Amino acid sequence: MRLERLGLSHFRNLGGESEFELPPQGLLAAVAPNAAGKTNFLESIAVLLRGKSFRAPLAACVAWGQPGFMVWGDVTGSETSRVAVRYQADGGKLRIEEEGEVVSLLPFYARYPYVLFVPEDTFLFSRGPAGRRSFLNQMLVAHTSYLAALVQYYRVLRQRNQALKSARSAEAVGVWTELLAEHAAEVWRFRRGAVQFFAGRTEALYQELTGERRELSVRWQPGAQAPEAFTDELDRQFSASVRAGHTLTGPHRDDFIILTDGRPVAAVLSRGQLRGLALALKVLTYQYLVQVCKREPLVLLDDALSELDETRGAALLNHLPAAAQIFLTCTRLPRALARADSVFALDLRRLITVPNRERAAA
Missing domain, CATH: 3.40.50.300 (P-loop containing nucleotide triphosphate hydrolases)
Structure with missing residues (x-):
């Protein structure tokens, strides 16, 4: 493009x-x-x-x-x-x-991808998981099916949360639970694949950009204990979800982390090192869009x-x-x-x- x-x-x-x-x-x-x-x-x-x-x-x-x-x-x-x-x-x-x-x-979004670095990206791993979910979303909108699944997931999530206010049993929100699990599976498929792409490349690229040899482990943390049995998990959590007033688990709670020597990078790396890590992820984002999505951002x-x-x-x-x-x-x-x-x-x-x-x- x-x-x-x-x-x-x-x-x-x-x-x-x-x-x-x-x-x-x-x-x-x-x-x-x-x-x-x-x-x-x-x-x-x-x-x-x-x-x-x-x-x-x-x-x-x-x-x-x-x-x-x-x-x-x-x-x-x-x-x-x-x-x-x-x-x-x-x-x-x-x-x-x-x-x-x-x-x-x-x-439209899928046709016109771009990779953006701003200085605030230095704090990608110093702040909460919402920023890291946003990072994945911005990359994955190049897949039309991902964005469609994400939009539908949040639409159903809002409807399920509304239904929880008056529901007396898990069966009463069963339709929304099934739909939520269907869209969640598609969102997770793309997010897991993106994190796996980073996992195999981040350490080497970080060393090339910074000249610093450091062990880096990229890990996917889905927002559910058992994504492969998400419907059952939602049913088990029904009472707790009613008390909380919203669905407790799902892609809206996803995260991915990077560890160095077994510790979160934000606890170990300096600001300059975190900036180098963020830049490495942006270069890898470009590579993902070209190699996986077949798009030139x-x-x-x-x-x-x-x-x-x-x-x-x-x-x-x-x-x-x-x-x-x-x-x-x-x-x-x-x-x-x-x-x-x-x-x-x-x-x-x-x-x-x-x-x-x-x-x-x-």
Whole structure:
């Protein structure tokens, strides 16, 4: 997949309206000072491909004093399509179009995969399991059947939880239990496969990126004691679920962990080491999408080099896929990039505008 052209209208501080062509291959370094809005550029691409931001409500993406924003682009896969996302702050109206027609979200997400690294990914294993489930979901939406199963699982989960409020026996919610188990099995099949993909590759890639030899064990932790007999487990938990007011186990409680020397990595590794581990997982995510899903994702890297020394920064750059279209934000162009032939620089300072409220305060 390639993003050939990107257009912006009143998106955050990236100018009133602008449109520009993008290099079809290689690395585009978007350069701007700290706190100037570098992340906004990557965010606009994510909004184009998902209709939502990875960090804020869409209302926060509207430029100061404007009624809404629009992001559009020419995206090439098997064919080239004009994709557009329009958002009106009044009423929160969102429209996602492909060739002028409103899209069906499940195939749309699968057609336009991307891999995103943001500095907050450093804390992927320092915080709760919800972030790690989200990490898996963002990767696995490239499988249309996975996203369909996940949507149906949560729909049935809400209905079962509602039924638990008045149910007097496990049989009273039996229909919802059976449906929940059916969709859970599909979600687990994909998540287990993704974690197994990481398990066989993370340790070696971490060593290549960081130069540090360390034992790393990636483990899948399903949100049920016996996924293969999930229906029976739900029936046994009926009374406890009624008391709690919700279903106690299932994919909504899934997790995956990484251990080093038998201990969770968050308890052993430094912040810099955790960042290196997160970057390794992002590189592996790209490999999974190409090798398993047979899709070529965009790669979006927000300040990925900022806390890496020159050696580790060069190692990361050497492991970025040569065939991919990569977008990297940075405060200055690193020497390793400045010498490369397939690197293009975009000076974001020519796009960034200062809102009137900030001018007035200056």
